[in-house]
Amino acid sequence: MKSYPIIHQLLELVEEFEKEHNQKDRLTLEQFTGFLNNRITTKNTIVHTPDVRLGQNEIETQKQAYQLDNNIGRLFVYMSRYAKSYIKKALDGTALHTAEDFTCLAILFTHDDMSKTDLINFNLQEKTSGTEVIKRLINNGLVKQWDDQRDKRGKRVAITPKGKELLQVVFQDMNHVGKMVTGNLTFEEKLTLKYLLQKLDDFHYQLHQNKSISTKADLLSWPRNS
Missing domain, CATH: 1.20.890 (cAMP-dependent Protein Kinase, Chain A)
Structure with a gap:
């Protein structure tokens, strides 16, 4: 037993x-x-619970991995990779290639238009990778771009009718992704997880918005500054 x-x-x-x-x-x-x-x-x-991906060597290193905060962080990494894998399969056969493509278009779907900077920021991306995502969406006719009249150096973007049409189809497949990600959790466990993840997102999004963690030094000193 x-x-x-x-x-x-x-x-x-x-x-x-x-x-x-x-x-x-x-x-x-x-x-x-x-x-x-x-x-x-x-x-x-x-x-x-022992992680089947870890071997039998370097016991002290494994102890570090199993420390509570480290363990949670490692499981978050695993979950993000599972989710990206499911999303990639759901987007198969569409003009969207990555999870970032989808979330970028979904954000635009709920706005009349946005500055490129705000869109990249809302999509939690670095400027370079965010710009590549927007460029890809524009090239596929899913997003349109024009000069920002309030900021001569900036651009504004909006979703196109083609983008809206595609997104409506993709939303159906994404419902299945959500069910896969929550896996075998009960309804009550899902509510608890949602509460905890929302609490974490509120915390990290504020740091993201304020650009509080811009360097390794910021990361290492943050607990002492809190």
């Missing part, structure tokens, strides 16, 4: 939990959950 070690560990924790409370008390699952969270925080130990 593969779950026996977990059950054994859980029984030991329940016994420890009971010893901390008066036997006459009616103990609840909520209290036990708090006990577990406090125990993990106090001992700073997280029981992790």
